[in-house]
Amino acid sequence: MVAKYIGKPVEIIYEDKNGRFSKRGVLLFCRKNGLVKGYCYKAAQMRTFDENRIYAVAPIRQVV
Structure with missing residues (x-):
């Protein structure tokens, strides 16, 4: 699901290990x-996300 967005800014819906959902803007590297x-x-820093807990990915044009 995310492979085609590597190197691009995206918005993701993500569930953390405690079951909390968040919407985040992320520039995907690998x-x-x-x-x-x-x-x-x-978070203004590098993060690692479990791909199985990413529920949605959409490209974004402008980072706020």
């Missing part, structure tokens, strides 16, 4: 072994 690494604009 995907390997079910993990997706990218720069999270909300």
Whole structure:
């Protein structure tokens, strides 16, 4: 689902390990072994996301 967005800014709907959902703007860098690494604009730092907990991905044109 996310492979075609590598290198692009996207908005994701993500469930963390505690079951909380969030919407985040992320610049995706790579995907390997079910993990997706990218720069999270909300946290202002690099993050690793479990691909199985990403429920939606959509391209974004402008980062706020």
